[in-house]
Amino acid sequence: MLPAQPNQSLIDGLACLQTLASSEAPIGSREMARLLGLEITRVNRLLKTLAALGLAEQDERRKYRPGPAIHVLAAQSLFGSGLLRRAIGPMESLYAFGHVVALGVLWRDKTAYLFHGHPSHPASHGLGHERLYPAASSGIGLILLAHRTEDEVRALYADPPVRLERTIPPEEVVPDLDGTNGLLARLARIRADGWALAPIPGSPNRTLAVGLGDQPDAGIGVSGRFGDHQIDELLGALHDVADQIVQKEQQ
Amino acid sequence: MLPAQPNQSLIDGLACLQTLASSEAPIGSREMARLLGLEITRVNRLLKTLAALGLAEQDERRKYRPGPAIHVLAAQSLFGSGLLRRAIGPMESLYAFGHVVALGVLWRDKTAYLFHGHPSHPASHGLGHERLYPAASSGIGLILLAHRTEDEVRALYADPPVRLERTIPPEEVVPDLDGTNGLLARLARIRADGWALAPIPGSPNRTLAVGLGDQPDAGIGVSGRFGDHQIDELLGALHDVADQIVQKEQQ
DNA sequence: GCGCGGCGATGCTAACATAGCAACATGCTC
DNA sequence: GAGCATGTTGCTATGTTAGCATCGCCGCGC
Structure with missing residues (x-):
């Protein structure tokens, strides 16, 4: 606009x-x-x-x-955003599953992390250390993309303006958008499900993610090695935490 | 420049x-x-x-x-800054004194906080909740001002461009710059000492602060009720933590 | 309910802040 | 040392931007 x-x-x-x-x-x-x-x-x-x-x-x-x-900008935007302040408490309960816990946002075709922590480290250590990650390969990125219009998604991948070098996987690849196996179809399924599950290339781990609220500007996820039988329980916990964060926002 | x-x-x-x-x-x-x-x-x-x-x-x-x-900007600037990531671990040792622990930066004539936490709360709760504070009334603000040139300090207070409303103390007052009791003389003493001690108006508490490195862009401090006899010990700990943070920066 | 004052926003057009060309100094690789 | 890529600047044309005038909206006081 x-x-x-x-x-x-x-x-x-x-x-x-x-x-x-x-x-x-x-x-x-x-x-x-x-x-x-x-x-x-x-x-x-x-x-x-x-x-x-x-x-x-x-x-x-x-x-x-x-x-x-x-x-200075970090201090100001943390204050102006307020998201980390509201999210970090409720998210700590997710550590009980023993996986990485993350809070991310979408920047262009990438996921940027406000928080990305592991239970083996104090929660305070999950701050400001995780590099950008291609959104189409990230659970959080996918759930956030799923809430964008088709035109918005197409525009993101039509001519991605920023292609930062990466020295570790995943490779920067423009995903196929169309067709049965294309990103748009995948996003439609994710949208209908209300959650996203993404494998981590070169690893047995995967990320399960949900958005915060109905029109999410941010998403939370857990990454690790878990079986399909654990997905429902993880989802329940993620949705619970997401609801807590959203409610804090409305106070 | x-x-x-x-x-x-x-x-x-x-x-x-x-x-x-x-x-x-x-x-x-x-x-x-x-x-x-x-x-x-x-x-x-x-x-x-x-x-x-x-x-x-x-x-x-x-x-x-x-x-x-x-x-998004919060995530990006946290990543780009790296200061919180480096500082938050070493700063946890300051909690042992039972006082508020803070990490701040100077924005115009104000102190902005990257971290401001109390030992009664988890460290992760000190994030993004503390509003701007007049630099001349803040220990961290004072130590940072003390490392600016006289001209820079004068320019900050000549016509402060931003006067945000405050509903709680301290009042927004332009400090006297000159004279024996003026801010510039005070800053000279702080510069010579290498640390700043500031009372908190309307409270028995005070803040003791040091800068990070020789040309500090940020400062750390402890706020609470402590006697003069405790200052040396607190200073030792602050300098120790500051050194750890600076060394992390150079790795 | 009405009038007033302050507000957020836009169209139009002049002008000046900015963009781009050309050139220069610097740094790196072979 | 040569060649290429880099970061940067002066100059000047230009088009992005600034500011005037105006309009619609909103809140407050009578």
Whole structure:
């Protein structure tokens, strides 16, 4: 829903910032331009502006990475979001199953994690360490995609603007959208089910995930090795936790 | 350090976003313009652009508050920052003193908290719930201000661009900068000491804080009721934790 | 219920902030 | 050292953006 006069500089500047914040490695200005499909000079100027604000900085090879003001933005957006604050208590009950517990959101065609913790570590250690993950390979990503329109999903994969390097599985592959085995059909099934189950490539583990509320902006999931006979119990717990989080939101 | 051609739209758009994310209450577009000293139409357009991106949304009274994409930004900036991930483990040792433990950063003339937790609650509950606090009244804010140049401090208080409403103490007051009892003299003492001690108005509590590293972008502190005789021990522990965090950063 | 004031938002158009071309300095690889 | 890719800037044209004027909406006080 674009306004009468959208500000393209702000849109593109935020794209640079979000890409930078999400990247595991520093990014050069020309590389960023290629990633986002924008003109080189323009991107350089946006990055230099972010650097002036402290939100970016250059390393010894002149590539850009997040700068000191990113800590400020993290504090502010955590406060403004309030989701982690509301979710983290109820989610602790999921540790009893002995699997990884995660809270994620959708960014373009990827899942970004607000929380991703394992019962063998304190809950506080699940913060800010998990890299982006292709949404179509992630339980949380799938449940969130399932609540997007077909057009929205098509647009995400038509020309994915950001293709960050990954050094570990899963490979970055554009999924087939159409046909019986296509992503859209899969999302329709997930939508009807109200939950998503995704295998983790190269691992015996899988993720079971549900969305928060009817129009979820975020999802929660458990990842680990569990049998089909355990799915109902896990689902019950996930839905219970999801309901608790949603109710906290409405207080 | 401004680049050759800074992008003012990006600068002002980010100011709107950061103000919105930090505010306890929704803000109208004209109010935002007054807060930031910008022209009304311009701010409306920036806010509408943020809304189109999902980073803002309007409530039933048409005022703006953070939108669903703020969760995405929170996840991304937590990942990009890495500070909470590194700090939260070492900081847990401070709970033994029985006081509030906090990790904060400086935003304009205010302290923003990445973490602010009490030993009676799990560490995971210290996240994203503490509102902005005037820096000159905050131990963490003071130690961070002490590492800014005199010109930077003067600029912060010359015409503070953002004056968010507060419904609880402390009052928003522009501190006297000059003179024996002025803020600048106080900051000089804090800089020489390497730590800051600040009373909490209307409370018997105080905050003892240190910065992380030699040029701190963030600070940690403990708040509570403690006697002067306990300061050395608390300082030792704070410095120890600060060193651990800084060392994690350099790995 | 009405009037007023403040609000959020838009169309239009001038203008100026910005974009892009060309060029330069720097860094890396062979 | 040469070649290529990189990050960056000055200059200038241009089109994105800013601001004026206006409109519809909302809340408050009488």
